[in-house]
Amino acid sequence: MNNTLPPWANYVLLPAINLLVAFIVSGLVVVAVGENPFKAAWLMIDGAFGSGRGIGFTLFYATNFIFTGLSVAVAIHCGLFNIGSEGQALVGGLGVALACLWLGAYIPWWMVLPVAIVMGASFGAAWGFLPGYLQAVRGSHVVITTIMFNFIAAALMNWLLVDWLRPVGQMGPETAVFAEGGWLPKLTGLMNFLGADVRSTPLNLSFFVALICCFLVWVLIWRTRFGYGIRTMGLSPSAAKYAGIRPARTVIIAMMISGGLAGLMALNPVMGDLHRLTLDIVQGAGFVGIAVALMGRNHPVGIVLAALLFGMLYQGGAEMAFDMPTITRDMIVVIQGLVILFAGALENMFRPQLSRFFLAMHRRGVAPEAEGAA
Amino acid sequence: MDFNATLLILDSTLRLSTPLLLAALAGLYSERAGIFDIGLEGKMLAAAFAAGAGASVTGSAYAGLLLGVLVSVIFGLVHGFASITARGNQIVSGVALNFVAAGATVLLGQAWFRQGGRTPQLSTDQRFLGSEPNFAAELRDIPIVGSIVSELVLGHSLLVYIAFIMVPLTWWVLFRTRFGLRLRAVGENPAAVDTAGISVTVLRYKAVIICGALCGVAGTYLAISQSGGFNNNMTAGKGYIALAALIFAKWKPVPVMFACLLFGFLDAAAIRLQGAELPVIGRVPVQFIQALPYVLTVVLLAGFIGRAEPPRAGGVPYVKER
Incomplete structure (x- = not known):
């Protein structure tokens, strides 16, 4: 067809x-x-691209969607439907936050960042490991286990934030604000170029981390032996087996890479914007990642374009809701x-x-x- | 825990299980016919909104129910069109419809009623409320048995009884009628059904319509029986718990009921156990009890307590050979 x-x-x-x-x-x-739908459409486009501030927000949201889109795409190449990016990103946020809480007060951000990347990715990978293992070894359908893991992650994080990580005397379930070392720098140069006040947008360095991840995923999937194994598994598990590719190992590692990429998403809101861990850092980005991967045809270039589209929807939609009283952000x-x-x-x-x-x-x-x- | 407290927990177990049971049975019809449906949540939510809005505008609970079912069936048909006719990805379609329902209910609610996404508070005659028959008071005088009957069996809303009657009815339809046999066959081996000259498409559409209707009742129950109107995101993950119950029960109607009762009981107990000390275990975090349905389902899927085999053709669009 x-x-x-x-x-x-x-x-x-x-x-x-x-x-x-x-x-x-x-x-x-x-x-x-x-x-009026035409007025709404104009407000949306203008809100997303009409100003430096708008573009900053659009790119900020797009950063989240690049990470989750890559996460979903790696799994799809292996024939796995990972709809657990949502939970993996949330748990990844725990890793990022712990790194920033522990180290932020002692060393500068460029030394904290590698630790945060490793911890965010490994926490997310750990959350992807179990569904991957259960799929590969026990045959439990990965779609269903990852849905369940999303809810388990939400409950786990709620418990950790309420009972352990919340500072004394604080009402909401969130960690303390990180010290300066746990703050990623804003993209000052880029924003100056666009003519925006840098304080008015949350766009930060994790945007470039996302772009680097795009390149690495491209290398992994199309230029490495393991990526070949992943793609072969995705097209035909039996052929992969005959070719000497170990199916269980490939599935588990693919799910861990997928979870790790989702976990890295947390860098953007946690270390780049809020400077603390809250329960709603992901806000559906994991599910949007499914759409981004599908529209981007599972290729990093396509994923960046689709992520920009959804970033535009988020930012433009927020502006539209602001300007049109009867339309809420739910649009x-x-x-x-x-x-x-x-x-x-x-x-x-x-x-x-x-x-x-x-x-x-x-x-x-x-x-x-x-x-x-x- | 004394006798009366136990009765109260069991009573709220029944109430909390009802929407789960209706949604899980809805999923049962769909998935047995080979259409995976993770959009149970969205359908319930849309139905809850339609029922709340309908009941408040028309002033009739039955009109609310009708609208709730209608909207949910429309969502089901869209899912059916995407999965059956357009041969799209059923998971993606479910995710999409959940998004649409979550956004559209609040958006339209705010635009139409201007109460922050809620529908107006309903009066008692616009809701499905239980009424105790006259002999209930007399029954209560009988020790133990009397209070059990009057507390647990009588006085529920009509929709609770519908939910529990649907269990034997579903069993009968699936395992004792020609339609049920074909429905199960189309979820296991659609090619065989097709060869026998029966339309796979028509059967699957029937399944998603039944699924929509039952989700509609579930949403209606939430909005105009359990509460007095629609609230922002009032399903709060119940559709996914229903999905977990369906898998936990291995896609069988009577076990579905027990799974829903178990998950409903956990929900009821979680409210009461908040901060309570249990013997041996100590204080159980309430989040742990909330996560238990999902954990149990994963353990089951992992094959540690029996084995959950989904319908074989589930999730795969049927393509007639040419």
């Missing part, structure tokens, strides 16, 4: 059509609320859901029509040549 479409239609045209439909339906929701969640629905679950809805169209075009192009030859 895939082959009947030229690559550019598969990678660009089809997702664009799906997005368009998602936005049209979102517009209908705006109409149902009693606002973002609706649009997000509709984009996931049309660009993800219904991505093949227009494929048959599109294929027929291209086939007809192709025939029309071929027929005169055939006549000429005869």
Whole structure:
């Protein structure tokens, strides 16, 4: 079915059509609320890209989605559907926060960062390990175990924050604010270039960590022996086994890499923005990662583009909700859901029509040549 | 813990199990037909909103129920269209619909009622409330048996009885009717069903419609029976607990009931055990009890207490050979 479409239609045209439909339906929701959808769309685009501050926020949100998108994509290459990025990122936040709490007061940020990266990634990887192990060794379906692990992570973190990490005398379930060493620097240079006040956006160094991770994932999946093993497992586990790839080991390590990438997401909100650990650092980014990976066709370049799109939705949506009194921030969640629905679950809805169209075009192009030859 | 306190916990167990049971049975029909549904949560939430809004606008609880079921069935049909006709990814579709429900309920609620996403508080005659029959008071005079019957069996809302009647009914439909046999077959081996000249598509659509309807009742129960209106994110993960119960019960109706009662009991006990000292174990963190349904399900999936085998064709779109 895939082959009947030229690559550019598969990678660009089809997702664009799906997005368009998602936005049209979102517009209908705006109409149902009693606002002008065109004005809403303009506010959204202007809010996301119209100012340096807007771009800063868009990139800040996109950073989260790059990490979770990569996390989901690595698992998908191995034929695993990891919908536990949400929980893995939350547990990763614990690792990042512990590193910052312990070291932040003694050493500068550039020495804390490597420790935070290692701890965030390894905590996330640990949370991905068990579903991976259970899938590989005991055959428990990874989709279901990762859903369960999301909730177990939420309960665990709630308990840790309320009973252990909360400073004395504080009401909310969150840690103390880190000392200066636990603060990632803001991207001052980039923001100055865009003409924004650097204090007004949370964009920080983890954006570059995310881009480096994109490159590393590309190297891992397409340029290493292990990545070859991952892809082979994803396409055909039995072929992988015959080729001498160890299935259980590959599945477990892929899930740990996936969990580790999700855990790294916590760098952005915890070390880059809030400078403390709270319960709502992930805010659905793990689930958005599924959409980002799907739309980005599991390739790092595609993931960055899709993450930018969702970053735009978050930031632009927040501005739109601010300017339109009847629209609340929940509109973002609706649009997000509709984009996931049309660009993800219904991505093949227009494929048959599109294929027929291209086939007809192709025939029309071929027929005169055939006549000429005869 | 004395006798009356135990009765009270068991009574709230029944109430808390009801939405889980309805949603888990909903998932049972869908997953037995080969359509994975992690959108139980979203369907319940959408139904709860529709029921709360409907009951407050029309003033009738039955209209609320009807609207709740209708909206939930529409969500089910979208999931069905994505999974059956468009052969999309069923997990992604479920995730998407959960997002849409979570956002749209609050957005529309705020736009229409302007109470921070809530629907207006319902009066008692706009809700499904239990009423005790006249002989309940007399029954209570009988020691032990009388109070058990009057406390646990009588006086519940209509929807509670519907939920528990659905258990034997579902068993009968699945294992004693032609429709049930075909439904199970389509979840195990759709090609065989197709070869027998029965439409896989139609069967699966029927399953997602039943699933939507039951989720609709579950959401309605939350909004206009358990509470007096819709609240922001009032399902709070119940759809996922129902999913856990369904897996924990290995996709069988009667065990589903017991799993839901167990998880409902944990929920009821968690409220009462908060901060209480237990013998031997000491103080149990309430978060631990909240996580227990998920932990138990993972342990079961890992094959340490029996084995959970999902329907074989679950999650796979059916493609007729050409």
